[in-house]
Amino acid sequence: NDLSKMYIHNFYSTEKGSRNICVEYYGYKTYFEYKIIEDPNGKCGDNLKWVFDDDSGILTISGYGNMYSYSSRNPAPWSAYKSFFKSVNIEDGVESISTNAFLLCDSVTELSLPISISRIDMYAFKDSTINTIYYSGTAEDWSKISGDKNQFREMVLYFNGELHKHSYVNDEITREPSCRTPGILCHYCECGDCSSESVPTLPHTPGEWETDNSGRTIKKCTVCKRLLEIKEEEP
Numbered sequence: 656n657d658l659s660k661m662y663i664h665n666f667y668s669t670e671k672g673s674r675n676i677c678v679e680y681y682g683y684k685t686y687f688e689y690k691i692i693e694d695p696n697g698k699c700g701d702n703l704k705w706v707f708d709d710d711s712g713i714l715t716i717s718g719y720g721n722m723y724s725y726s727s728r729n730p731a732p733w734s735a736y737k738s739f740f741k742s743v744n745i746e747d748g749v750e751s752i753s754t755n756a757f758l759l760c761d762s763v764t765e766l767s768l769p770i771s772i773s774r775i776d777m778y779a780f781k782d783s784t785i786n787t788i789y790y791s792g793t794a795e796d797w798s799k800i801s802g803d804k805n806q807f808r809e810m811v812l813y814f815n816g817e818l819h820k821h822s823y824v825n826d827e828i829t830r831e832p833s834c835r836t837p838g839i840l841c842h843y844c845e846c847g848d849c850s851s852e853s854v855p856t857l858p859h860t861p862g863e864w865e866t867d868n869s870g871r872t873i874k875k876c877t878v879c880k881r882l883l884e885i886k887e888e889e890p
Contacts, residue, residue: 690735697732699723703749705733712741714763719748719771725755738762747771747791752779759783770796777803787811794819798847808848823850834859835879859883 664677666689675686695707703718714733716722725731733740740763745752747769754776757763760783770792779802788807790797794814797804812819823842829851832838838854859876861883867873872886 695733695736699732700749707733707736707740709736709739712739713744714740714742715744715746716749717746719750721751721774722749722753722756724753725758727755727758730758731756734758742766743785745769745772750774752776754778755781757781757783757785760785765789767791772800775800775802775804775806778806779803780806785810787813789813789816791815794844794846798845800847804847812846814846819846821846821848821850823848828854832857833878834876834881 660681662679664679665674666676667674673688673690676689677684677686695709696705699705699716700718700720700722702720703716703722705714705716707714714736737757737760740760742765743757743760743763744767748771749769750771751774752772755778756776757780758778759781763783763785765787766780766785767789768791770790786809788810790813792814797812797814821844823844825843825845827841827843828838829841830836830839832854834857837856839851840854841849841851843849859881860878862875862877864872864874864886872888873882874884874886875881876883
C-alpha cells in the first residue's frame with residue numbers, strides 16, 4: 656500500500672541481454688528476470704525474415720528457403736516474445752522448420768503452414784501449446800513432409816481449410832515377428848500418420864536332438880538357438 660517503501664535495484668535499460676531485477680518492499684526482496692531486446696523482427700534464414708506484431712499477437716515468417724538451426728543455447732530470435740504469441744503464420748516459400756524453433760512457446764495455439772514446407776525437424780514445437788494446424792496443401796502433400804510429424808498427433812489438423820480426420824486404411828508390417836521378438840503392424844492414414852500394434856511372436860522351431868559340451872542330450876530352436884528341451888537319461 657505504501658509505495659514509498661518499494662525500491663527497484665539493478666535495472667539498466669540501455670544494456671541488451673538478460674539480467675535480474677531486485678524489488679524490495681519493507682526489507683523483503685524478490686528477484687525477476689528481465690530482458691532488453693531488439694525490435695521484434697529480423698532474419699531467421701539466409702532468405703527468411705520474421706516479424707512479431709504485438710497488437711495482433713501474430714508471428715509471421717516469410718521469404719524462401721530453410722530456417723536457421725536453433726538450440727537451447729542458441730534460441731530462435733523470437734524466443735523473447737514466446738509468451739505473447741497467439742498464432743504463428745509461416746508464409747509460402749519457407750521450406751523447413753528447425754529443431755527448437757518454437758521451444759516452450761506457452762501461449763500460441765494456432766500454426767499456419769504452407770505447402771512449400773518439406774521438412775519439420777524433431778522437437779521443433781517441443782513443449783509448446785500449439786493445438787491447431789492449418790495446412791494449405793492436401794493430406795497427400797502432408798504425407799510427403801519429412802522429419803518428425805508425430806509431434807502433431809494430438810493436434811487438430813486442417814488441410815485446405817477442411818478438418819482432417821484420420822482414416823487408417825492401409826496396413827503394413829514394418830517388422831516381421833520372430834520367435835524372439837514380436838512384430839509391428841502399422842495402420843496408415845492417407846496423411847502419413849501411423850497407428851501401430853504388436854504382432855505376437857512366432858512359435859519356436861525345434862531342431863534335432865544333439866549333445867552339448869557337458870554331455871547332455873538337448874534340443875534347440877533352429878532359429879534363435881534357445882534351449883527347448885533336455886532329454887532325461889535312463890536310470
